[in-house]
Amino acid sequence: AQSVTQLDSQVPVFEEAPVELRCNYSSSVSVYLFWYVQYPNQGLQLLLKYLSGSTLVKGINGFEAEFNKSQTSFHLRKPSVHISDTAEYFCAAGRAAGNKLTFGGGTRVLVKP
Amino acid sequence: GAGVSQSPSNKVTEKGKDVELRCDPISGHTALYWYRQSLGQGLEFLIYFQGNSAPDKSGLPSDRFSAERTGGSVSTLTIQRTQQEDSAVYLCASSSGLAGGTQYFGPGTRLTVL
Numbered sequence: 001a002q003s004v005t006q007l008d009s010q011v012p013v014f015e016e017a018p019v020e021l022r023c024n025y026s027s028s029v030s031v032y033l034f035w036y037v038q039y040p041n042q043g044l045q046l047l048l049k050y051l052s053g054s055t056l057v058k059g060i061n062g063f064e065a066e067f068n069k070s071q072t073s074f075h076l077r078k079p080s081v082h083i084s085d086t087a088e089y090f091c092a093a094g095r096a097a098g099n100k101l102t103f104g105g106g107t108r109v110l111v112k113p
Numbered sequence: 114g115a116g117v118s119q120s121p122s123n124k125v126t127e128k129g130k131d132v133e134l135r136c137d138p139i140s141g142h143t144a145l146y147w148y149r150q151s152l153g154q155g156l157e158f159l160i161y162f163q164g165n166s167a168p169d170k171s172g173l174p175s176d177r178f179s180a181e182r183t184g185g186s187v188s189t190l191t192i193q194r195t196q197q198e199d200s201a202v203y204l205c206a207s208s209s210g211l212a213g214g215t216q217y218f219g220p221g222t223r224l225t226v227l
Contacts (some may be wrong), residue, residue, distance in 0.1 A: 042203065049215065051213040100158040103148075
């Protein structure tokens with residue numbers, strides 16, 4: 001069984017400041033890792049994913065994440081946030097081809113002017 | 114191209130009634146998933162279809178929940194004898210079915226059971 005933990009349920013941050021959203025996973029097998037974003041009243045949109053190879057993954061909208069196998073983490077970062085980054089962010093893990101995703105509890109980011 | 118679509122966008126029903134939720138996946142995607150998003154439980158996997166294989170039903174919370182996928186495309190999630198705890202947003206996603214393939218989500222159906 002696998003589980004995903006997002007350590008912060010809410011993260012307030014000022015505009016143009018950096019943000020880091022923490023995600024830890026546990027799994028007895030290799031996993032694929034994803035970050036999704038959900039804007040208010042919208043569906044989930046993929047930000048980035050890690051399958052293999054380089055541990056630093058770059059995604060859309062200036063986000064990046066680093067896979068750390070020894071710490072079983074996949075933290076998401078953005079060096080300078082905008083008001084439009086206000087949303088809920090979900091970390092997820094999957095295993096074999098096309099398999100189901102296990103989601104973390106989500107982190108709500110509120111960007112303040 | 115067109116994304117994943119779901120209907121209805123909102124459904125209000127009375128306790129004890131049956132409901133059907135529909136999902137149209139992205140054309141050509143062989144894998145289809147249903148998830149549920151609720152305040153108390155977060156995002157939970159419900160069921161997964163891959164091609165002609167038997168579906169993975171391991172996430173269905175009770176035997177009141179069932180789903181089918183006709184012709185390898187459209188899927189319907191049926192909830193019988195709805196309960197108030199079934200109130201949630203039901204999300205459908207589809208993917209190519211390849212390893213690590215991105216799951217593309219629909220906008221969801223918000224179900225409210227009175």
